Amino acid sequence: MTREQLNTFVTDKFPEVKLGTNKQFPEFIAAPDQIHSLCKTFKENSETKMDYLFCQTALDRKDGFHVVYHLTSSELGHCVMLRTVLVDKTNPEVVTVSNVWMSAEFYEREIYDLFGIKFINHPDLRRIFLEDDWVGYPLRKDYKDAFTLDR
Amino acid sequence: MEETLLDIELKDIRIPRKTEEGEPEYIINMGPQHPSTHGVLRYEVCLEGEQVKYLRPHCGYIHRGIEKMSEKLTYPQLLHLTDRMDYLSAHINNEAVALCVENSMEVQVSDRVKYIRTILAELTRIASHQLWWSAFGMDLGALTTFFYGLRDREKILDIFEETTGSRLIQSYITPGGLMTDIHPNFQRGVKEFVKYFRKKLPEYDQLLTGNVIFHERTQGIGIMSKEDAIDYGVTGPSGRGSGFHCDIRKIAPYSAYPFVKFNEITYTEGDTFHRYLVRIKEMWESLSIIEQLVDNIPQGEVMLELKAIKAPKGEYYQRVETARGELGVYIVSDGGPMPARIHYRTPNFSNLFVLNKIAKGHKIADLVAISGSLDLVIPDIDR
Numbered sequence: 001m002t003r004e005q006l007n008t009f010v011t012d013k014f015p016e017v018k019l020g021t022n023k024q025f026p027e028f029i030a031a032p033d034q035i036h037s038l039c040k041t042f043k044e045n046s047e048t049k050m051d052y053l054f055c056q057t058a059l060d061r062k063d064g065f066h067v068v069y070h071l072t073s074s075e076l077g078h079c080v081m082l083r084t085v086l087v088d089k090t091n092p093e094v095v096t097v098s099n100v101w102m103s104a105e106f107y108e109r110e111i112y113d114l115f116g117i118k119f120i121n122h123p124d125l126r127r128i129f130l131e132d133d134w135v136g137y138p139l140r141k142d143y144k145d146a147f148t149l150d151r
Numbered sequence: 152m153e154e155t156l157l158d159i160e161l162k163d164i165r166i167p168r169k170t171e172e173g174e175p176e177y178i179i180n181m182g183p184q185h186p187s188t189h190g191v192l193r194y195e196v197c198l199e200g201e202q203v204k205y206l207r208p209h210c211g212y213i214h215r216g217i218e219k220m221s222e223k224l225t226y227p228q229l230l231h232l233t234d235r236m237d238y239l240s241a242h243i244n245n246e247a248v249a250l251c252v253e254n255s256m257e258v259q260v261s262d263r264v265k266y267i268r269t270i271l272a273e274l275t276r277i278a279s280h281q282l283w284w285s286a287f288g289m290d291l292g293a294l295t296t297f298f299y300g301l302r303d304r305e306k307i308l309d310i311f312e313e314t315t316g317s318r319l320i321q322s323y324i325t326p327g328g329l330m331t332d333i334h335p336n337f338q339r340g341v342k343e344f345v346k347y348f349r350k351k352l353p354e355y356d357q358l359l360t361g362n363v364i365f366h367e368r369t370q371g372i373g374i375m376s377k378e379d380a381i382d383y384g385v386t387g388p389s390g391r392g393s394g395f396h397c398d399i400r401k402i403a404p405y406s407a408y409p410f411v412k413f414n415e416i417t418y419t420e421g422d423t424f425h426r427y428l429v430r431i432k433e434m435w436e437s438l439s440i441i442e443q444l445v446d447n448i449p450q451g452e453v454m455l456e457l458k459a460i461k462a463p464k465g466e467y468y469q470r471v472e473t474a475r476g477e478l479g480v481y482i483v484s485d486g487g488p489m490p491a492r493i494h495y496r497t498p499n500f501s502n503l504f505v506l507n508k509i510a511k512g513h514k515i516a517d518l519v520a521i522s523g524s525l526d527l528v529i530p531d532i533d534r
Contacts, residue, residue, distance in 0.1 A: 022465075022466055024467065025468070051381050051382070052381050052384065053384065054384060054477060054479060054496060055468070055479050055481060055496040057481060057494040057496075059483055059491075059492050061491075068481075070468065070479070070496075074395060074396065074397070081468075101384075102504075103383050103384035103504075105504075106500065106501070106504045128210065128211060129210065129211035129533060130211060130214065139218065139219055
């Protein structure tokens with residue numbers, strides 16, 4: 001599907017989803033409570049068939065934490081980028097997509113480890129790189145510990 | 152820290168779970184210093200006799216926080232950290248960052264740079280597969296392969312040393328072009344190597360590919376279906392052994408790949424043996440790509456004259472194919488000389504976690520073969 005077709009596909013099914021400005025991939029910005037159904041639709045609809053989540057990560061921005069999903073279809077070859085903004089920075093939460101793509105289970109563990117974003121309904125949400133008793137979430141912009149060098 | 156739902160789950164995991172008969176489960180640790188994990192990785196393996204019931208990988212032993220460090224470094228500086236992720240695909244990692252930054256600045260490097268980058272990337276791929284082949288034979292108990300593989304890999308490292316000044320982690324490909332022009336001997340050296348290795352590659356087949364013991368150890372072991380490969384995001388030769396067409400060089404060609412002809416090697420069987428075959432065939436393809444390029448390197452400048460290397464405000468993504476699969480570089484820039492956030496989608500991270508699924512029910516000796524066939528490089532998982 002081309003960018004225009006994807007845009008109309010999403011706006012028909014999810015009128016509340018906003019279009020993003022990314023030049024490379026068609027970008028859609030969904031509310032945290034909507035992202036799961038949007039992902040599920042993208043995967044299961046026979047027109048999109050987005051069966052391969054190739055990147056999922058988070059960003060610490062001024063307006064909150066962004067969780068960013070990059071999806072593609074192994075058969076049809078089109079890519080999209082989804083984004084959800086978690087405004088509450090003290091207790092960020094979003095529904096997991098690990099029941100849509102298995103790979104998300106491990107990306108989400110990494111995001112939880114480094115950003116402290118909780119994924120609701122995640123089957124095994126533990127730290128993946130750092131020790132279990134590590135204090136804080138290193139990739140947050142306000143993170144400080146004894147080893148951080150200020151330049 | 153406050154006690155969360157997650158901490159309670161952690162405690163549950165530390166207590167050995169009971170089997171159906173009420174016996175505690177038999178759990179052994181493989182690693183972090185086990186030779187077959189090729190680095191510091193630990194598998195928590197639950198066994199029933201000699202069979203694997205389930206397995207849980209524990210990573211993070213060499214987590215260096217490359218993404219966090221990169222937020223305080225300029226683009227040419229952070230390039231040097233990418234070598235240290237998948238150190239066997241150092242050139243390709245450099246290329247990924249370079250391409251991402253160049254695309255963000257909307258500049259085009261000369262064809263000369265593109266050709267040289269692609270030749271180096273394919274040499275890297277061969278060197279990486281050679282080392283994998285050596286170590287894979289050794290995992291299965293065949294020591295000779297290690298000498299054969301390293302003998303041939305040495306020739307590639309000599310070519311790298313001559314042109315880039317270092318053998319393993321070169322940091323030679325940089326945003327805007329290359330650090331320096333190639334050495335005058337480069338083309339001759341590469342052509343000699345291709346000629347030499349075309350003769351030596353059939354030896355690999357004699358030693359392992361046609362070996363009956365090797366067939367017994369690998370055929371039908373660790374079968375991964377295409378659906379699993381896509382679902383878990385297993386890319387590279389491991390994914391292609393299951394029929395997942397995931398070669399970024401074909402899907403989204405970059406550098407000089409649009410100018411060359413090559414085949415994407417795929418099999419549908421998805422067992423350890425076919426993951427092995429993909430890599431052997433890929434070495435032949437890489438040799439052919441190098442042959443197509445090496446005589447036709449055009450003239451041109453090797454470094455663009457850029458006032459400042461910084462990505463404009465926005466978000467950029469670049470996918471490349473390393474020796475182990477899809478590497479993605481995701482740069483979020485606020486317009487400064489340093490990225491606001493840089494994320495690496497590394498191939499080994501996704502490839503690792505399918506292991507539990509495909510090793511279930513196999514013997515523990517087969518687990519070594521299966522994890523060897525996934526070709527994991529641990530610093531690439533941990534970053």
